Amino acid sequence: MLNETEQREIEAEAAAYPHRRSACIDALNIVQRQRGWISDESVKDIAAFLAMTPAEVDAVATFYNLIYRRPVGRTVIHLCDSISCWVMGCGQLCAHLRRTQGIGMGDTTADGQFTLLPIQCLGACDHAPAVMIDGELQADLDPPRLDALLREHAAKNSRDASEPRAPSPEPSPWRSH
Numbered sequence: 001m002l003n004e005t006e007q008r009e010i011e012a013e014a015a016a017y018p019h020r021r022s023a024c025i026d027a028l029n030i031v032q033r034q035r036g037w038i039s040d041e042s043v044k045d046i047a048a049f050l051a052m053t054p055a056e057v058d059a060v061a062t063f064y065n066l067i068y069r070r071p072v073g074r075t076v077i078h079l080c081d082s083i084s085c086w087v088m089g090c091g092q093l094c095a096h097l098r099r100t101q102g103i104g105m106g107d108t109t110a111d112g113q114f115t116l117l118p119i120q121c122l123g124a125c126d127h128a129p130a131v132m133i134d135g136e137l138q139a140d141l142d143p144p145r146l147d148a149l150l151r152e153h154a155a156k157n158s159r160d161a162s163e164p165r166a167p168s169p170e171p172s173p174w175r176s177h
């Protein structure tokens with residue numbers, strides 16, 4: 001069931017559109033921000049709230065690769081595997097993550113810290129290879145720099161885990177495929 005915060009935030013988005021269903025991607029973002037991913041139950045709840053079918057909501061959720069239909073780690077690494085990054089060594093980064101973190105594409109580390117997912121061109125081809133880590137673009141990467149970034153994120157995750165949960169931020173304006 002959608003909680004009060006989710007319902008209120010989704011309602012505010014829906015009010016801005018002529019049709020409630022137009023707020024579907026906003027609703028998915030809102031629920032994912034609260035819960036970390038979109039379960040089948042959440043798909044059904046969003047569908048009921050926006051007068052859609054679960055299949056319609058699922059189609060939107062699975063179209064956008066920043067909506068997660070399975071649980072993910074605290075930090076999500078989107079590794080670009082399009083042509084420029086492929087030529088410039090994304091495979092080397094992928095092999096490095098397998099060796100150091102024990103994860104391949106689609107996997108989450110055993111401690112729940114990192115999930116590795118593929119993504120298409122991030123628009124930083126002239127600075128390939130590029131990744132997006134928790135929504136931040138990182139370019140000109142090599143294994144040592146990637147390790148340093150992951151250490152920073154692991155430290156931030158453990159700081160966040162030891163602090164009281166902050167109020168939910170405003171919905172992100174991104175619309176990404």
Ligand code: FES
Nearest residue numbers: 080085122124125
């Ligand atoms: S191909 Fe990776 S950023 Fe364009």
